[in-house]
Amino acid sequence: MPSPKAKNPVRSGGSPVLGSSNGRYEFMSLTKPLNRSSPPHLHQRQGSDPTTARLRASESPTRRRGSSSSTGSGSGQGLSEEDGIRLNPSFIRVALSSLLAIDLWMSKRLGVCACEDSSWGSVRPLMKLIEISGHGIPWLAGTAYCLYKSDSATGQEVMLNLFMGLLLDLVLVGIVKAVVRRRRPTHNRMDMFATFSVDRYSFPSGHATRAAMCGRFLLAHLVLAAPLRVLVLLWAALVGLSRVLLGRHNVTDVMFGFWMGYCQYNLVEMLWLSPQTLQGLLGQLA
Numbered sequence: 260m261p262s263p264k265a266k267n268p269v270r271s272g273g274s275p276v277l278g279s280s281n282g283r284y285e286f287m288s289l290t291k292p293l294n295r296s297s298p299p300h301l302h303q304r305q306g307s308d309p310t311t312a313r314l315r316a317s318e319s320p321t322r323r324r325g326s327s328s329s330t331g332s333g334s335g336q337g338l339s340e341e342d343g344i345r346l347n348p349s350f351i352r353v354a355l356s357s358l359l360a361i362d363l364w365m366s367k368r369l370g371v372c373a374c375e376d377s378s379w380g381s382v383r384p385l386m387k388l389i390e391i392s393g394h395g396i397p398w399l400a401g402t403a404y405c406l407y408k409s410d411s412a413t414g415q416e417v418m419l420n421l422f423m424g425l426l427l428d429l430v431l432v433g434i435v436k437a438v439v440r441r442r443r444p445t446h447n448r449m450d451m452f453a454t455f456s457v458d459r460y461s462f463p464s465g466h467a468t469r470a471a472m473c474g475r476f477l478l479a480h481l482v483l484a485a486p487l488r489v490l491v492l493l494w495a496a497l498v499g500l501s502r503v504l505l506g507r508h509n510v511t512d513v514m515f516g517f518w519m520g521y522c523q524y525n526l527v528e529m530l531w532l533s534p535q536t537l538q539g540l541l542g543q544l545a
């Protein structure tokens with residue numbers, strides 16, 4: 260039965276959905292109605308309310324400082340504007356290093372499958388299986404195979420864009436890893452298969468970016484029943500969790516990876532290649 264989403268216009272002009280009655284996957288076109296409406300009270304900017312604005316102003320540190328000096332603290336105990344400017348960066352630095360310390364401590368505690376002797380060492384093979392399910396090679400190979408096998412224009416369009424998205428993900432993650440150069444946790448055993456040289460760095464987790472991007476892609480372009488949609492989300496979450504349990508990453512690497520992968524999907528949508536664009540590009544090459 261065709262999905263209700265199939266009634267939406269298709270960006271490329273191709274058929275939006277493949278029949279599923281014969282047990283095949285259905286694809287959805289990229290163009291779909293945006294349902295971003297939210298209750299009007301959420302649209303109201305915080306502080307636009309005059310009472311809140313007044314309250315904020317009365318609570319501002321500058322104002323408080325001003326009032327304390329006006330009460331005659333000529334002894335130099337009151338903080339000047341310059342003190343405020345000097346205090347803020349150090350406060351941010353302290354907050355960041357505390358966060359980092361919590362991150363390292365939590366990641367070490369959670370790395371319970373880092374090796375066979377670890378407390379959950381027996382679960383390590385399962386975690387490594389989940390790791391492979393989010394690795395770039397199976398995803399690239401699987402997508403290329405589906406692209407080759409697909410006999411509909413829409414299927415090819417979707418698979419081609421997924422393939423481009425996967426390449427884009429490898430490039431962007433490689434760039435961020437090379438710039439940030441955060442070392443992997445010390446308890447990690449570097450026994451991953453097929454890695455690039457930048458993969459000795461851990462920020463962000465490439466598995467997490469891929470899981471988030473591919474998860475969003477599958478949910479948007481495959482017409483899946485509710486249990487399968489839940490399974491996609493569960494898989495993405497498990498890929499992220501397995502990175503920390505295996506000791507490959509710190510928690511923040513995975514959290515940032517999820518966010519980055521989520522945003523990368525937006526980029527894939529923006530750069531969406533239609534068959535017409537592709538034909539034009541191929542025509543220019545020929």
Ligand SMILES: CC(C)=CCC/C(C)=C/COP(=O)(O)O
Nearest residue numbers: 395396453454458463464465466
């Ligand atoms: C060789 C290819 C095509 C991809 C490498 C995939 C890989 C090993 C990424 C590293 O992921 P983490 O940053 O999550 O450890």
